[in-house]
């Protein structure tokens with residue numbers, strides 16, 4: 001049997017634009033305003049923490065080389 005080789009993940013850094021290997025991934029979960037519809041989750045879905053449950057409709061994912069790049073250009077900059 002062949003050994004499975006784990007491919008390194010490469011993502012473009014949101015801050016500097018370089019291709020980062022095994023990037024620092026930052027998820028932005030927008031908070032829903034009160035009264036907004038909460039999406040229904042399937043039972044088979046992995047357990048999510050409370051913050052994720054509040055608004056999983058649209059989760060933004062930002063990739064960075066590291067934490068430094070993240071502080072250089074925080075996800076809130078659009």
Ligand SMILES: [Zn+2]
Nearest residue numbers: 013016065069
């Ligand atoms: Zn970077």
